[in-house]
Amino acid sequence: MGMARIPVAELWVQTQGPGLVRVTANAPARQEGGDLREWVRESRVSTGTLMTAGLVLAVVGGLGALIVTSSVLGIIAVTSMLTAGLGLVFLGALKRKDRSAQPKALPPAASTTVLAERARRIQSVLDTGDHTFEQLLGKLRWTESALLEALVVMKDSGQVVEDLDLDSGEWVYRASFAFGTLGAAGALSLAERQARGL
Numbered sequence: 001m002g003m004a005r006i007p008v009a010e011l012w013v014q015t016q017g018p019g020l021v022r023v024t025a026n027a028p029a030r031q032e033g034g035d036l037r038e039w040v041r042e043s044r045v046s047t048g049t050l051m052t053a054g055l056v057l058a059v060v061g062g063l064g065a066l067i068v069t070s071s072v073l074g075i076i077a078v079t080s081m082l083t084a085g086l087g088l089v090f091l092g093a094l095k096r097k098d099r100s101a102q103p104k105a106l107p108p109a110a111s112t113t114v115l116a117e118r119a120r121r122i123q124s125v126l127d128t129g130d131h132t133f134e135q136l137l138g139k140l141r142w143t144e145s146a147l148l149e150a151l152v153v154m155k156d157s158g159q160v161v162e163d164l165d166l167d168s169g170e171w172v173y174r175a176s177f178a179f180g181t182l183g184a185a186g187a188l189s190l191a192e193r194q195a196r197g198l
Helices: 008-015 036-042 047-067 072-100 112-126 133-140 144-157 190-196
Strands: 160-165 170-175
Touching: 008 144, 036 072, 047 072, 112 133, 112 144, 112 170, 133 144, 133 170, 144 160
Parallel strands: none
Antiparallel strands: 160 170
């Protein structure tokens, strides 16, 4: 699937790595305390320490299982040691996996001067008509991340309108007619027109 079929906000989330999650208005509020995985990730105990302690505890529990066969309390203690040891090994492996899956450091955001110049150049291309992401990329010959960052800023500030072309199924970008004419009657949304009684 080409980038023209994905809205710019979704592209931004996808390119910033797996650590970012899109938040929606109806997402449930996060509970206090978090979960065990978060606790392990944030704990100062290293993965090696967790795994070593877990293996030692599991081995001691395994040896204890060979020795203790008649006492109920002994069996419970040995089983607990095995369970806790294997749990620590699992948490150590989980912490190692989470650490290796952390997103790479994000490139520094462009300065406002650079973003303003990018916006000006995009605006001059969009003055000729609607363009898809790929078309803009081809005309401007920028990197995807540079175009993406500029489009997100322009869309958020109202300089660019992102619209789904129902004929092609691709997302197109056009210069916003409201840009530079804020407050004019032609720049009003339907809700604003209803509120004003126009």
